[in-house]
Amino acid sequence: MRLVSEHVIDGAAGPATPPVYPTLPEVDLVDIQRFTKGQPWGDFATMRAEAPVMWHPEPRGGPGFWAVTRYEEVKRVNGDPVTFSSEKGGILMALGPPETRHPTLFSASTNSLINLDGRPHRELRREHMPYFTATYMKGLRARVAGEVTRLLDTMAPLGRCDFVEKFSQRLPIFTLCEMLGVPEADRERFMGWIHFLEMAQQVAMEQIDQLVGLTEPSPQIAAFIELFNANVAEMFDYGRHMLAKRRADPQADLMSAIANAEVEGERLPGEYLDGAWLLIVFAGNDTTRNSLSGAMKLFTENPEQKALLQSDPGLLTNAVHEITRMVSPVIYMRRTATADTEIAGQRIAEGEKVIMYYGAANRDAAMFPDPDQFDITRANAEKNIAFGYGPHICIGRMTAQLQLEEAYAQIFRRFPDIRWTGAMDIAPNNFVHALRRLEVEFTPEGIARAA
Structure with a gap:
């Protein structure tokens, strides 16, 4: 099986053709520190209106990319892997200079299901599917509900805590x-x-800044990088150990499905096992965690929607669709044009990068009227593309839906006055909206029962 890491390209420097729409000077989707304030909803609105396919330069010699923000264009790019390839350039914004790439993370982040096109993608996805079907979810739901109860039991006497932790x-x-x-x-x-x-x-980013002389090496950064490398090595060592065990002794679990998957008649090489492990650990956790936390923030900011859900639990499934639309925990996905093409009147040259902004698309008024309003009764909330669209739609979306439903069914029943305090911390990351801390307060359950 051919390794994506051996032929992936960072994208052709551009733009090869004159931009039809302006490059908005106030918009910077590369600076990760800006995302510690949340997703740039105002910038996205301006882009949809004035530059729906906007040329965005990249610092440090990067090739730049076309930023796509309207619902129909994002859906089109996502649904056409022949013209807009995941495999040719990878799904991340920039690969970075080779000397700054973490060798294991680079290999694992490129040699994985999410970066494959065509038949290899279909075959590998099929191997995972038994653990992402409605039948499997039905059996999983009771265990998830039990864990929700256990976690809320630990919160119940506190009255105030970090909801993330x-x-x-x-x-x-x-x-x-x-x-x-x-x-x-x-x-x-x-x-x-x-x-x-x-x-x-x-x-x-810190390593690149040091490489190009923008910053000086510091003991603090060196110590953090050493700790980072140790944890990444531990994670991959554990995954390799467990996957080797499942190859030798398969069980009825997803780990065994990954370990024994075959593509084009061959078992996955080690690089793809690392990639599968990284993808499942990160993507299988991060999006749900941030949607759970984002939902708490939304319900606090919109108390009338919380009261509506508490009065009518039958709205919960649609409420979860609206939560994922509003939160859009995956900020973007990148594609590479395989041929000269056009999006919304803008010519795109072969090899140029196209980046789809899911949160921007999910707040497109052409698809979702009054798009910045959190409305759990929204008729077309399920049409959101927070989990992507087409052949690469997120395989775990039903798992996320299940967890959000079970969580908020119990949270509002046990802590009816729970609310976000306003304190939170967002990681510097422009790929996922990563809430690291979200403080909540509520009446402790014992006091509520006594009252």
Whole structure:
């Protein structure tokens, strides 16, 4: 099986053809520090109106990319992998100079299901599907509901806590580990690994800045990079150990499906096993965690929607669709043009990068009237593309839906006055909207019962 890492390209420097729409000077989608304030909804609105296919330059010698922000164009690019390839250039914004790439992370992040096109993508996706069907989800739901109860039991006497630390980072790890077949004793380690994976982009940026002379090396950064590398190595060592065990002794779990998957008649090479492990650990956790936390923020900011859901639990499924539309935890995906093409009147040259902004598309008034309003009764909320669209639609979207439904069915029943305090912390990351801390307060359950 051919390795994507051996032929992936960073994108052709551009633009090869004159931009039809202006490059808006106030918009900067590369600076990861800007995303610590949340997604740039105002910039996205301006782009949709004035520059729906906008040429965006990249610093440090990067080739630049076309930023696509309207619903129809994002959907079109996502649904046409022949013209807009995941495999040719990878799904991340920039590969970075070779000397700054973490060798294992670079290999694993490129040699994975999410970066494949065509037949290899279809075959590998098919191998995972038994663990992402409605039938499998039905069996998983009771275990997830039980874990929600257990986690809320630990929160109940507190009255105030970090919702991420106590709940939203723990539930997805439980669900993922149940699917993978990870022993309970090992599950706590996943939280540390995911924290460091979210910081990978910041580490890479710091190394590039040092390489080009923008910053001087410091002991603090060197110490953090050493800790980062140690945790990443530990994560991959654990994954290789568990996948080797499942090859030798398959079980009825997702880990065994990954370990024994075949593409074009051959078992996956080690590089793709690393890629599968990275993808499932990060993507299988991060999006759900941030949607759980983002939902708490939304319900606090829109108390009338919270009251509506509490009065009518039958709205919960549609509410989760609206939550994922509003939060859009995956900020973007990148594609590479395989031939000269056109999007919304803008010519795109072969080899140029096209980046789809899912949150921008999900707030397009042409598709979602009054798009910045959180409305759990929205008739077409399910049409959101927070999980992508077409052949690459997220394989785990039903798992995320299940967890959000079970979580908020119990949270509002047990803590009816729970609310976000206004305190939160967002990681410097322009790929995922990563909430690291979200403080909540509520009446402790014992006091509420007494009253």
